[in-house]
Amino acid sequence: MAGNLTKLQSNKTLILGHLGALLCVTMWGVSFVSTKVLLNYEMQPVEIYIYRFTIAYLLILAINHKRFFSNNWRDEGLLLMCGLLSGSIYFLAENFALRYTLVTNVSLLTSLSPLITAMLVGVMYKSERPGAGMWMGSMVAFLGVACVIFNSSFNLEINPLGDILSLAAAFSWSLYSLVLKRLNANYDIWFITRKTFFYGVLTSLPFIMVEPPKYNVMEVLTTGPLLFNVLFLAVGSSLIAFVLWAETVKKVGALKANNYMYLQTVITMAFSAAFLGEKVSIVGIGGCILILLGLWLGDYLTRRKKMKS
Numbered sequence: 001m002a003g004n005l006t007k008l009q010s011n012k013t014l015i016l017g018h019l020g021a022l023l024c025v026t027m028w029g030v031s032f033v034s035t036k037v038l039l040n041y042e043m044q045p046v047e048i049y050i051y052r053f054t055i056a057y058l059l060i061l062a063i064n065h066k067r068f069f070s071n072n073w074r075d076e077g078l079l080l081m082c083g084l085l086s087g088s089i090y091f092l093a094e095n096f097a098l099r100y101t102l103v104t105n106v107s108l109l110t111s112l113s114p115l116i117t118a119m120l121v122g123v124m125y126k127s128e129r130p131g132a133g134m135w136m137g138s139m140v141a142f143l144g145v146a147c148v149i150f151n152s153s154f155n156l157e158i159n160p161l162g163d164i165l166s167l168a169a170a171f172s173w174s175l176y177s178l179v180l181k182r183l184n185a186n187y188d189i190w191f192i193t194r195k196t197f198f199y200g201v202l203t204s205l206p207f208i209m210v211e212p213p214k215y216n217v218m219e220v221l222t223t224g225p226l227l228f229n230v231l232f233l234a235v236g237s238s239l240i241a242f243v244l245w246a247e248t249v250k251k252v253g254a255l256k257a258n259n260y261m262y263l264q265t266v267i268t269m270a271f272s273a274a275f276l277g278e279k280v281s282i283v284g285i286g287g288c289i290l291i292l293l294g295l296w297l298g299d300y301l302t303r304r305k306k307m308k309s
Helices: 002-040 045-063 073-100 103-110 113-124 132-153 160-183 189-209 217-222 224-252 254-276 282-308
Strands: none
Touching: 002 045, 002 073, 002 103, 002 224, 002 254, 045 073, 045 189, 045 224, 073 103, 073 160, 073 189, 103 160, 103 254, 103 282, 113 132, 113 160, 113 282, 132 282, 189 224, 217 224, 254 282
16 A cells, blocks of 8 residues: 555656656747747847846845855856856847747757757867767757758848857857856855856846847836746746756656757747747758757767666
8 A cells, every 4th residue: 555655656756747847848948939029029139138037036036045155266257157158148149049030940059059068078078078879969960950051041031140149059058068067066056046147147238238228127017018028038937947947857857857858949839830920941840850850869879878888
């Protein structure tokens, strides 16, 4: 009886974990569409970023506020770099990319960051060089990238600059992952995330001089679509998804949870078609399939090799 009860509780935990992973990936996939809606209301990319992460920072600060500074200035510098790479550079590149290209393209190309990270780690650390499986997955994925950019160059409504900015965002996130690796051993994820949000907003402020905000705070608060999408990005895809993802990884494990990330682009494609009326050509769909296949193949072959060894 006790054994059956334990099994039921374990199954319930797994189901909740999988549902949590699906909800997180859905929110992240929809976040691209939500940002595009704000851009269609002529909000500036910098303005969207600052509203989103100022709110997210204040919410995390309310939850986690016992510690404000790192152990030393070197670590503080690394946290500043995290804010720059994963905050202002990554999200500003992503937001500007959404101005020029399809929402699906941005979601697809930024999803390449795990492969780029693996290759950068291989260059920097000889003991962690990618195996043949990772290289095979990378080649398939980058062939898909070529298809996506090729598709964009023949669509007069799309500027390939958006695709290039998306790749720059993916590269920036990969560099952030390497910096984060050095901080994880000494600080909890809440502290790192809060500091990252803070430095991200701080380093994005100079960009306001280039593109001043379109809306003031009161206009955002009193305009339904603006308020809804800003709150969704700040509270949903930045705060709730972050907390939920941490719990999901505990329940189902990092490998199973990360497999859900492959659905992000599919979700973005479905929502962008439904709410933005975006259409993707056969070449674009082919590129999408190749990128997703490459990401899955690299992950699968690497895990299989580790299991055998």
